[in-house]
Structure formats: C-alpha cells, structure tokens
Amino acid sequence: MKNTLRVLLLAAGPGLLAPAGAVLAQMPAPRPVLASPSANGPLALSLSQAIDYAVKNKPTLLATRLGEQTAKAKVGEIRSAGLPQVNVAANLANNFKLQQSLVSFPVQQTVLTSSDVNAATSGERQVLTTQSLALPPQPFAFGLQHVGNASASVSQLLFDGSYLIGLKAAKVYEALATKQTQQAEIEVVEQVSKAYYSTLVARARLSLLARNVQRLDTVLYQTNAVFKAGFAEKIDVDRLRVQLNNLKVEQQKAQRLTELSVALLKFQMGIPQQQYVQLTDSLGAAVVDAGALRLRLGGANQATGGGVTGLGAVPTAPVPVGTTPDQSRQDQQTALAGARPGQAAATFNYNNRIEFSALESQQALAGLDLANRRAGAYPRLLATAAYGFLGSSNRFGELFAFRGPDSRSSGGFPDQNWFGFGNVGLSLQVPVFDGFRRRYQVQQARLAQQTVERGFETLRQSIDLQDAQSRASLVNALDVLDNQKANLDLAADVARVSRIKFQEGVGSNLEVVSAETDLREAQTNYYAAIYDVLVAKVDRDKATGELYSQVKK
Incomplete structure (x- = not known):
C-alpha cells in the first residue's frame, strides 16, 4: 500500500482592411458543431x-x-x-517421499519376578513393578502420499494510516x-x-x-x-x-x-x-477595438487608436472614470516599460x-x-477469515472420492478422507524498529516538499x-501597426x-x-x-x- 502510494505521489511538461480602430482577434463565443474530416x-x-x-x-x-x-x-x-480481499485457492501434492520426524516417547516395561508368581499362586494380591526403557528417538512419517486442499479466505483492512x-x-x-x-x-x-x-x-x-x-x-x-x-x-x-x-x-x-x-x-x-x-x-x-485594448492594458494612447483598415479618422477612446491625465500618462509609461499598472497588479x-x-x-x-511516511509508524489492523477442506490418500484415484464423516470401510471402520477447517481472527502489525529507514524517508519527503515550495x-x-x-x-505591436497603417496610407x-x-x-x-x-x-x-x-x-x-x-x- 505504501509503495503504491509513493508511485502515485511521484507520478505527479474577409475584408482585407477592417474599420478604423480595430486590430486583433478574440475567440468567437458560439462554437458550431464541426463535421468530421472527409476527403x-x-x-x-x-x-x-x-x-x-x-x-x-x-x-x-x-x-x-x-x-x-x-x-x-x-x-x-x-x-x-x-475493500474486502477475497481469495480462493486449491492445491494438489504428491508426497512421493514423505518427510519423517524423530519422535521421542517413554516406554514402560512390567517386571514379573518369581516371588510375584509364588505370591499370586498362594492367593495373595501382588502389585507388579514397572521400569522405563531407554529407547532412542524413533522416525515416524505423518500424512499420506497424495494430499489436496481447497480454501477461501477473506481479509478486511480495519485501520491503516497510509x-x-x-x-x-x-x-x-x-x-x-x-x-x-x-x-x-x-x-x-x-x-x-x-x-x-x-x-x-x-x-x-x-x-x-x-x-x-x-x-x-x-x-x-x-x-x-x-x-x-x-x-x-x-x-x-x-x-x-x-x-x-x-x-x-x-x-x-x-x-x-x-x-x-x-x-x-x-x-x-x-x-x-x-x-x-x-x-x-x-x-x-x-479584430477588436484597439482603443479599448489599450485602456485595458493600462497604457491607452488617447491621441491615436490603431486602425487596421480604412481611411477614416482614428477614433478617440474615452478616459476611464476616475482617471486623471497624469495617472493615464503614468499607466502608459508603465505599460510601455513592461510592468503592470498598480490597479492591474492588485487584481492579478x-x-x-x-x-x-x-x-x-x-x-x-x-x-x-x-504524512504518508510518518504514518508508517502507525499499527496496521486487519480482520481475517478462512474456510476450506483438506484431503489425503495413499492412491491418487481415491483422493477424489470425497468421503465424508459418515463413510465406512468394508470392515465397518470410519473411512473419511476429507476434513473441513475454518478460522477467524485479527491481524495486528506494529512496526517497532526498521533500522531508521522510515526516518530517512521522512527526511527525503520533507526536502521534496520544501523544493516544491x-x-x-x-x-x-x-x-x-x-x-x-x-x-x-x-x-509595441499596436504602436508599430499604427505606424505601418500610416505608412500604407501614405x-x-x-x-x-x-x-x-x-x-x-x-x-x-x-x-x-x-x-x-x-x-x-x-x-x-x-x-x-x-x-x-x-x-x-x-x-x-x-x-x-x-x-x-x-x-x-
């Protein structure tokens, strides 16, 4: 989960001459539906x-x-x-050589002496004595050659800070x-x-x-x-x-x-x-009106507009309300110098x-x-549950007989070969010490944050x-256009x-x-x-x- 989150966080490059006073384009408001290209x-x-x-x-x-x-x-x-994580598993195994384990257990031997026999013959009650035999551990093989199991498990994340x-x-x-x-x-x-x-x-x-x-x-x-x-x-x-x-x-x-x-x-x-x-x-x-554009730029030239076309007089743009001639000249010089006027800068x-x-x-x-790196120190809690069946047999064909608890052999003995099992539980994972790995990860994340800032x-x-x-x-382009328009007329x-x-x-x-x-x-x-x-x-x-x-x- 933490590695996945890290990847996510790091994933983050037709008139040729228009009326006087108009100079440049704006995007039209309506956009009709465009047909697909066709040859x-x-x-x-x-x-x-x-x-x-x-x-x-x-x-x-x-x-x-x-x-x-x-x-x-x-x-x-x-x-x-x-979300709940559900898994279904099935396994088959052929234990062609069963693993053996040494088992050590005490063996008791009953000691019968001649005096015990004579006493018993005479009708007396005699308690026999026992003694332990010192036998070495003996090898035993547990299980059968063919083993199969099928199970379903469910886990649900209850708490994870990451x-x-x-x-x-x-x-x-x-x-x-x-x-x-x-x-x-x-x-x-x-x-x-x-x-x-x-x-x-x-x-x-x-x-x-x-x-x-x-x-x-x-x-x-x-x-x-x-x-x-x-x-x-x-x-x-x-x-x-x-x-x-x-x-x-x-x-x-x-x-x-x-x-x-x-x-x-x-x-x-x-x-x-x-x-x-x-x-x-x-x-x-x-094209749009050049005078209005100059005013919006904060450097309007009240004497010249900037017509694209036509021989009519250049229109004069009205002075904005509350703008003094000195302020207008100052804004014009500011605009020509490449900076934003005070009012425009305040609203940018x-x-x-x-x-x-x-x-x-x-x-x-x-x-x-x-925060994710720091949350790596929090415990992680999951709820788990599993249920399945385990079977075994000495012959592979009999493994799929699926004999239950009511099965009996020809001699009348129980002959069950598949057994069910199930469990529910909680899994708590508490990180204790990781060799300061998380500490250095937090340091790297903090430096990355500062770099972005x-x-x-x-x-x-x-x-x-x-x-x-x-x-x-x-x-400058407006001024050049004004000059080129005058040159063209001349x-x-x-x-x-x-x-x-x-x-x-x-x-x-x-x-x-x-x-x-x-x-x-x-x-x-x-x-x-x-x-x-x-x-x-x-x-x-x-x-x-x-x-x-x-x-x-």
Missing part, C-alpha cells in the same frame, strides 16, 4: 471550430487524456486496498492529472490560433498581391499603348514589365507561403494533409495560470507524501516576467498620385515604379504588423490565463 469535400473551419476540433482530436492531446485515464485507474487501485492518507492523495492526484490535460489544451489553443491567424494574413496578402498584379498589368497595357502612339519611351514599358514580372514572382511565393500556412494549421489541428479545408473567418472579423490572480494551480496540487501531494517564488517571477513581456510586446496616396501624373504626362515612369515598390513594401510591413498584433494578443491572453477561459465560452 469528399472541403472542411469549413472558423477559428473556434478549428480550436474545438484540435482540442478533441489532436493526437498529442489524446495521448495526454490517456494519461489522465491512467491516473484515474491508479486512484481506483489505491481505493481498492480498503491508506487514509492515500485516499486524500487520490483526489489531489486525479485533479493534478486534469490540470495537466488543461495545460496541454492551452498549448494546442495557442498553436492553432497562431496558425489560423498566419493563414488569414497570408491569404489576405495573397489577395492584395493579385489586385496589385491586375492594377500594374493595366498600367503596363496603358503605357504600352502610349508607347505605340509615340508619346512614351520603350524604357518606360520595360521598367513596368520588369516590375510586373517581379510582382508575379512575389505572388507565387505568397501562394506557396499560404499553402505552407494551411499545412501548418492542419498539423496543429491533427487533420490529414490531404484533407481540403476552407477558412470561414476573415481577417476583418478577427496567479491562480488564473494553470501552471500555478498545478504546482499547488504538487505541493499538496508532497505534503501528503510526508521554493518553486512557487520562481513560478511567480516567471509569470510576472511573461506578463510584462506580453504587455510590452502587445503595446504609400497608397503617393502611388495613386504618381499614376495620375504619369497618365497626364507630367510625371515619369520611374516615379511610378518607385511608388509601386514602396507601396508593396508598405503592404508587406502592414500585414506583418497585423500578424504580430494577433500573435501578441494570443501571448497576452496566455500570460494572463485568459486564453483557456475564452475557448471554454
């Missing part, structure tokens, strides 16, 4: 459906859940020790296995979310490149017509053709990158690569992180392990660091003006090519900034322990 048709996937499928079907998670079921089975094994502690540890151990499964689910949610966002961004950028190719092809066609009319030079056409060829190569690269993103998403979900999937969420549907709950909760369960198991401070510091890093990364305007000037004959073709190059670079940087914000939001939700709760909604 006959595409598998439609929203982000919530992709997460739901991965949580239910990813092989690594299925293996983790098998470990959880193993933990529950181990708990059942511990509990079974307190068992009582094991019952408490069983519940904690089962809870720990559940938390470890939840931790693995959070990892899968993070991986699937990032892969899904990567696919959305890659798909959006691919669509934008297709429009760029179409627009540049139109400019090339118009320039070529102007060249044929004698109002443009051949070098203008060649520059645009080189630009178009480079853009088509970039489009092909983006196409392969999109395919690779989809393959990664399938891998993170546990879907076969040959299964065709169709993403139903759009990049525009994956480490138990939101599944790692912290799992460490608490490990601490509880370590304490129960220490030291891990709390390390984990708190790690969580604080992750919280600060995720906060700073998200704020580059688009410059490209538009350059094309108009070239068409009107007041601009050069080189200016158009340069403006188109800058526009594509601004578009690439813009979508990279969107992806960075989406990933930073996922990391932020994971750092605060909200990622799992959002998926559960």
Whole structure:
C-alpha cells in the first residue's frame, strides 16, 4: 500500500482592411458543431471550430487524456486496498517421499519376578513393578502420499494510516492529472490560433498581391499603348514589365507561403494533409477595438487608436472614470516599460495560470507524501477469515472420492478422507524498529516538499516576467501597426498620385515604379504588423490565463 502510494505521489511538461480602430482577434463565443474530416469535400473551419476540433482530436492531446485515464485507474487501485480481499485457492501434492520426524516417547516395561508368581499362586494380591526403557528417538512419517486442499479466505483492512492518507492523495492526484490535460489544451489553443491567424494574413496578402498584379498589368497595357502612339519611351514599358514580372514572382511565393500556412494549421489541428479545408473567418472579423485594448492594458494612447483598415479618422477612446491625465500618462509609461499598472497588479490572480494551480496540487501531494511516511509508524489492523477442506490418500484415484464423516470401510471402520477447517481472527502489525529507514524517508519527503515550495517564488517571477513581456510586446505591436497603417496610407496616396501624373504626362515612369515598390513594401510591413498584433494578443491572453477561459465560452 505504501509503495503504491509513493508511485502515485511521484507520478505527479474577409475584408482585407477592417474599420478604423480595430486590430486583433478574440475567440468567437458560439462554437458550431464541426463535421468530421472527409476527403469528399472541403472542411469549413472558423477559428473556434478549428480550436474545438484540435482540442478533441489532436493526437498529442489524446495521448495526454490517456494519461489522465491512467491516473484515474491508479486512484481506483489505491481505493481498492480498503475493500474486502477475497481469495480462493486449491492445491494438489504428491508426497512421493514423505518427510519423517524423530519422535521421542517413554516406554514402560512390567517386571514379573518369581516371588510375584509364588505370591499370586498362594492367593495373595501382588502389585507388579514397572521400569522405563531407554529407547532412542524413533522416525515416524505423518500424512499420506497424495494430499489436496481447497480454501477461501477473506481479509478486511480495519485501520491503516497510509491508506487514509492515500485516499486524500487520490483526489489531489486525479485533479493534478486534469490540470495537466488543461495545460496541454492551452498549448494546442495557442498553436492553432497562431496558425489560423498566419493563414488569414497570408491569404489576405495573397489577395492584395493579385489586385496589385491586375492594377500594374493595366498600367503596363496603358503605357504600352502610349508607347505605340509615340508619346512614351520603350524604357518606360520595360521598367513596368520588369516590375510586373517581379510582382508575379512575389505572388507565387505568397501562394506557396499560404499553402505552407494551411499545412501548418492542419498539423496543429491533427487533420490529414490531404484533407481540403476552407477558412470561414476573415481577417476583418478577427479584430477588436484597439482603443479599448489599450485602456485595458493600462497604457491607452488617447491621441491615436490603431486602425487596421480604412481611411477614416482614428477614433478617440474615452478616459476611464476616475482617471486623471497624469495617472493615464503614468499607466502608459508603465505599460510601455513592461510592468503592470498598480490597479492591474492588485487584481492579478496567479491562480488564473494553470501552471500555478498545478504546482499547488504538487505541493499538496508532497505534503501528503510526508504524512504518508510518518504514518508508517502507525499499527496496521486487519480482520481475517478462512474456510476450506483438506484431503489425503495413499492412491491418487481415491483422493477424489470425497468421503465424508459418515463413510465406512468394508470392515465397518470410519473411512473419511476429507476434513473441513475454518478460522477467524485479527491481524495486528506494529512496526517497532526498521533500522531508521522510515526516518530517512521522512527526511527525503520533507526536502521534496520544501523544493516544491521554493518553486512557487520562481513560478511567480516567471509569470510576472511573461506578463510584462506580453504587455510590452502587445503595446509595441499596436504602436508599430499604427505606424505601418500610416505608412500604407501614405504609400497608397503617393502611388495613386504618381499614376495620375504619369497618365497626364507630367510625371515619369520611374516615379511610378518607385511608388509601386514602396507601396508593396508598405503592404508587406502592414500585414506583418497585423500578424504580430494577433500573435501578441494570443501571448497576452496566455500570460494572463485568459486564453483557456475564452475557448471554454
């Protein structure tokens, strides 16, 4: 029982441009039922459906859940020790050479003398004398050649300190296995979310490149017509053709990158690569208000919001009630520095992180392990009972005759060969001295408990660091997105003006090519900034322990 408990205790790793003011994704609340993968048709996937499928079907998670079921089975094994233990046994033995034992017993001899005879002849009563003979011990064989027995025994544990502690540890151990499964689910949610966002961004950028190719092809066609009319030079056409060829190569690269993103998403979900999937969420549907997010981070920028898309004015977020301008600036600097503002720090709950909760369960198991070692000094009491039959015979065939107490031989003598037996009792086991083994076991358990307790401070510091890093990364990503959005607007305007000037004959073709190059670079940087914000939001939700709760909604 104690060894089993020790094992248990130790067992414990589609709009491309959204409205202004929106920047990053949240988990949708409803999660429709997702059909099983089928090679006959595409598998439609929203982000919530992709997460739901991965949580239910990813092989690594299925293996983790098998470990959880193993933990529950181990708990059942511990509990079974307190139930009645029933055993049935049957044995047959051929004593081809019976064991002999030396038996020593006194032998008395009656002494009859001639005087005793004469006295008896004369009618007198005579008492005869006896004397002991000094015989050595004589060998005797007990039993017959063939022996059989059948019995049933029952034992019931009445008291065992280790068992009582094991019952408490069983519940904690089962809870720990559940938390470890939840931790693995959070990892899968993070991986699937990032892969899904990567696919959305890659798909959006691919669509934008297709429009760029179409627009540049139109400019090339118009320039070529102007060249044929004698109002443009051949070098203008060649520059645009080189630009178009480079853009088509970039489009092909983006196409392969999109395919690779989809393959990664399938891998993170546990879907076969040959299964065709169709993403139903759009990049525009994956965003929320940036101003509200900045306020929640404690570092809202009241002047700029952070729009993903559109040319409208940046919305201004209202100042929270009770927040002074100085306090708002202080919170912003605190957020940019990577720390939590005072109000956010006061409400931060480490138990939101599944790692912290799992460490608490490990601490509880370590304490129960220490109590279990100390309980090894307690006595152990069991109730026992047994009943069976024993038979013997000189011939094997007669052993199964099963002759009872009423059996008689041909001469009328008792001929019973099977006899019943039974007993009930109590078994008390009191440990007295084990060579200080238990003392050193208690010392090891106490040190293991202290080691777990030291891990709390390390984990708190790690969580604080992750919280600060995720906060700073998200704020920085929002700022970069604001800047890249402004750059994209400027580059688009410059490209538009350059094309108009070239068409009107007041601009050069080189200016158009340069403006188109800058526009594509601004578009690439813009979508990279969107992806960075989406990933930073996922990391932020994971750092605060909200990622799992959002998926559960």
